Amino acid sequence: MMSDPILPSAAPAHAGAAPQEQAVKVRVRDVTVSYDGAMAIDSVNIDIPDKSVMAIIGPSGCGKSTFLRCLNRMNDTISGCSVTGDIRIDEEDVTARNVNPVMLRARVGMVFQEPNPFPKTVFENVAYGPKIHGLAATRAELEDIVETSLRRAGLWDEVKDGLHKPGTSLSGGQQQRLVIARAIAINPEIILMDEPCSALDPIATARIEELIDELRQNYCIVIVTHSMSQAARISQNTAFFDRGKLIETGTTEQIFTNPRDRRTHDYITGRYG
Amino acid sequence: MQASDLNTPISQNPAFLKRMKQRSRADQRFRYYGLLAIFIALALLVTLLVSITFEARSAFTRHEVSLDLQLTDTDSRSVYRSIRGAVQNMAGDPADRDVRIEMSQLVSRLAAGDITEALQTSGVDLSAAYPVRVPVSDEADRYLKGLATSVHRFDGRGYDQAGARIESDFSGAMQVIHRWHREQISTIRHREYEPALRMRDGLASQAEAAPGDRQLAMRLAGAEHRVELIEARLSDFEARINAERLVLDEFTPSVLFRSGEGWMKAVSISGGMIEAEPVISGLDPDRQRGEILVIEQPESQRSIPDAQIVVLERFQTAGRISSHFNGALFSNADSSDAEFAGVLSGLVGSIMIILVTMGLAVPVGIAAAVYLEEFAPRNRWTSFVQVNINNLAAIPSIVFGLLGAAIFVNGVIIPIPFVDGVFRLGGGLGRGWPLVGGIVLALMTLPTIIIASRAALGAVPGSVRQAALAMGATRLQTVNHHVLPMAAPGILTGSIIGLAQAIGETAPLLLIGMVAFVAEMPQGATDRATALPVLIFQWSTRAERAWEPMTSAAIIILLLVMLVLNGLAVLMRLRYEK
Known part of the structure; x- marks a missing residue:
């Protein structure tokens, strides 16, 4: 009865491989977010392991993106938004007032739903982070960082002859990989992705998924997705949110094959709502 | 269905x-x-x-007369005396003092200034004639341009002269004069006689209805008297048309007769003969080269007397009058004589004012807009500020002028209670300084720049801010690196619109004391100055007709300045948008 109709048979071999031995990177306790008094997420507790992909799924408006934005305190930039609770990265409290959100955001990169490269050249896009954080002492170092990041994002071969063309002239999928290259150019520890493939076609999506799978070796990745097949393909752990509450979290295999909660089951089998 | x-x-x-x-x-x-x-x-x-161009076109040229000066000294008094002498000499040194004075007014006293300057820098041999070219007076210039009066010219060759009587074919001149009289008659009938008749008839019927009303009877008598007066004038005009010999005076068109170098002015005219008095002696004894001039406008109704016309015509036939581009319009400061007036002082004043305005309003305006749009929390206080900025933008500019005069020039005087003294807040800056004008216009322009900049900043997509913030950029870096460059075209446009508005502003400048006549070039931002729009305003209120085209020409120059400014803005926009 609780058979898995979604997990594709052609899923990468490592998907669902036991990630439990990974140390916890982010520990979230009792996090509650409200916008002008309206509760958006309610007392979320979750542990996100390092060097793996955590997928966050759930129906629209369930607070997935809000939760994601807690992790790099992007919610601070929204007026009327209040966050309570405790978020620790490597056991360090990042919600404390004395933690500089700028410092935090250098450690926690973010990729948005719509590709949003700066209206500058491809090179300037990737070089921006290293420049403002002072990571490259010389031009040669900067060029090196840019090339490495673009290679890691799998974009180098496509843009190496057009580094000084505007980043916005690339295709949607290339733009999204450019944004990922920009994020990893400052070597963050965590990368947050908010539905990174929802504006892309299946081929571009496949390339991004491949890329996420490679990046998993070095980073802790948290991805919000509407596509359950994508969650099943690329993540090791999955969290299901519904109406601002974390309903269930576990390994992706367990969530998709043997969900403990009725709502999770209904959602992944498409019977929700 | x-x-x-x-x-x-x-x-x-x-x-x-x-x-x-x-x-x-x-x-x-x-x-x-x-x-x-x-x-x-x-x-x-x-x-x-x-x-405007049509109106202004005559201001871009001016007529100049070539004179050979017999200089006695190089100070401006003697130079002017030489100029007067040269003009009178050309007119055959008339004996009548009034005529001599009228003639010498062809060239303004101010002409001596420029010549004196040139003399003192170059040095000159006083024994030889010194050739100069000086502009003629504004009225003479208008005459030469055909704007002062209509002039009819007839052939006057082959005349017979017997003393003051000259016999020739004056029928053309006679026709012009008759036509002028008929036009006068019809104008008087239309504008004066018919309304007077209506008034009289109206009063008469009222008086009939109320026979005992003495006041009405008096008014009726007045109206009747007026009708009689007009009738008398009309019959006088009619009689003149029918008269065989017509007496000419300053209330009729003038008839001037030239032969060779000599000029006569008619005192009466009939079809074949005039009685005339000499203006410049020396009629051509061969009775050739004769010309009859009819100046249609009566001498009493125009600013250029017959004597001046004669001298101008004399210069003209001698080939000494030439028309040139009016460079003074661009290179001179304001002047009481239209032929010497230029816009340069106004232009310099306007540039200084606009530099002060730009230096104050643009950085402060952009900074305020960036703070309000990017940094300020959204609360009651900031929306209060925003509403008031919008209100400021709607305040008439003249109010800013009052504010500027009160705060920067006069100071606000506050009596100190219990002590016999006052406290003066502000003040101390001079009336008519470009610095004060610039500050006042900056205050006026500030809301425009803030509103336009806020709109431009608000139009920058939030995704750019998010991208930068998520990369760990600080808010200032986000604004400086990404938001401001993207908003720059809009901010620039807003600033230019604001500044263009400021450049054309007159009222606040008048209120801070830029009303006075300033004939010198301003030396700095703390010197009495005038501005282009103020100059336009002043010129438009001056009485002489010559100021009309000058005003239009100044307007064209102001429009050109704005055009250049807007062109610069477009160029900057294009560069930023790349």
């Missing part, structure tokens, strides 16, 4: 088809309205430009 039948396909539904037709007609109509609106706007603009 009916049109509402859901089984009918929409493409066959008559209600739909009818509505469709109406909708496309409405569409079409709207497009025509738009075209019409654009056409009206363009037509008005073209009319404005054409009429």
Whole structure:
């Protein structure tokens, strides 16, 4: 009865491989977010392991993106938004007032739903982070960082002859990989992705998924997705949110094959709502 | 069933088809309205430009007369005396003192200034004649341009002279004078006689209704008297048309007779003969080269007397009058004489004012907009500030002028209680300084720049801010690296619009004391100055007719300045948008 109709048979071999031995990177306790008094997420507790992909799924408006934005305190930039609770990265409290959100955001990169490269050249896009954080002492170092990041994002071969063309002239999928290259150019520890493939076609999506799978070796990745097949393909752990509450979290295999909660089951089998 | 039948396909539904037709007609109509609106706007603009250019065209040239000065000294008094002498000499040194004075007014006293300057820098041999070219007075210039009066010229060769009587074919001149009289008669009938008649008849019927009203009777008597007076004038004019010999004076057209170098002025005229008095002696004894001039406007109604016309014509036939580009318009400061007046002092004043305005309003305005849009929390206090900035933008500029005069020039005087003294807040800056003008216009421009900049900043997509913030950029870095460059074209446009408005502003400048006549070039921002729009205002209020084209010319120069400014803005925009 609780058979898995979604997990594709052609899923990468490592998907669902036991990630439990990974140390916890982010520990979230009792996090509650409200916008002008309206509760958006309610007392979320979750542990996100390092060097793996955590997928966050759930129906629209369930607070997935809000939760994601807690992790790099992007919610601070929204007026009327209040966050309570405790978020620790490597056991360090990042919600404390004395933690500089700028410092935090250098450690926690973010990729948005719509590709949003700066209206500058491809090179300037990737070089921006290293420049403002002072990571490259010389031009040669900067060029090196840019090339490495673009290679890691799998974009180098496509843009190496057009580094000084505007980043916005690339295709949607290339733009999204450019944004990922920009994020990893400052070597963050965590990368947050908010539905990174929802504006892309299946081929571009496949390339991004491949890329996420490679990046998993070095980073802790948290991805919000509407596509359950994508969650099943690329993540090791999955969290299901519904109406601002974390309903269930576990390994992706367990969530998709043997969900403990009725709502999770209904959602992944498409019977929700 | 009916049109509402859901089984009918929409493409066959008559209600739909009818509505469709109406909708496309409405569409079409709207497009025509738009075209019409654009056409009206363009037509008005073209009319404005054409009429101003047409009005101004005579100001861009001026007539100059070549004189050979016999200098006695190089100070401006002696130079002016030499100029006067040269003019009178050309006119055959008339004996009548009044005529001599009238003639010498052909050239303004101010002409001596420029010559004196040139003399003192170059040095000159006083024994030889010194050739110069000086502008003629504004009225003489208008005459030479054909703007002062209409002049009719007839052939006057082969005349017979017996003392003051000159016999020739004066029938053409006679015709002009008769026509002028007939025009006067019809004007008087139309404008004076008929209204007077109506008034009299109206009063008469009222008086009939109320026979005992003495006041009414008096008014009726007055009206009757007035009708009689006008009738007398009319019959006088009629009699002149019918008269064999017509007496000419300063209330009739003038008839001037030239032969060779000599000039006579007619005191009476008949078809074949005038009685004339000499103005410049020396009629051509060969009786050739004769010319009859009829100056249509009576001497009492124009600013250029016959004597000056004669001298001008004398210079003209001697080939000493030439028309040149009026460089003074661009290189001179303001002057009380139109032929020497220029816009340069106003231009310099305007540039200084606009530099002060730009230096204050643009950085402060952009900083305020960036703070309000990017940094300030959204609360009651900031929305209060925003509402008041919008209110400031709607305040008439003259109020800013009052504010500037009160705060920067006069100071606000506050009496100190219990002590016999006052406290003066502000003040101390001089009246008519470009610095004060700049500050006042900056205050006026600030809201425009803030509003335009806020709109431009607000139009920058939030995703750019998010991208930068998520990369770990600080807010300032986000604004400086990403938001401001993207908003720059809009901010620039807003600033330029604000500054262009400021450049054309007159009222606040008048209030801070830029009303006075300033004939010197301003030396700095703390020197009395004038500005282009103020100059235009002042010129438009001056009495002499010559200021009309000058005013239009100054307007064209102001428009050109604005055009240059807007061109710069477009260029900067294009560079930023790349």
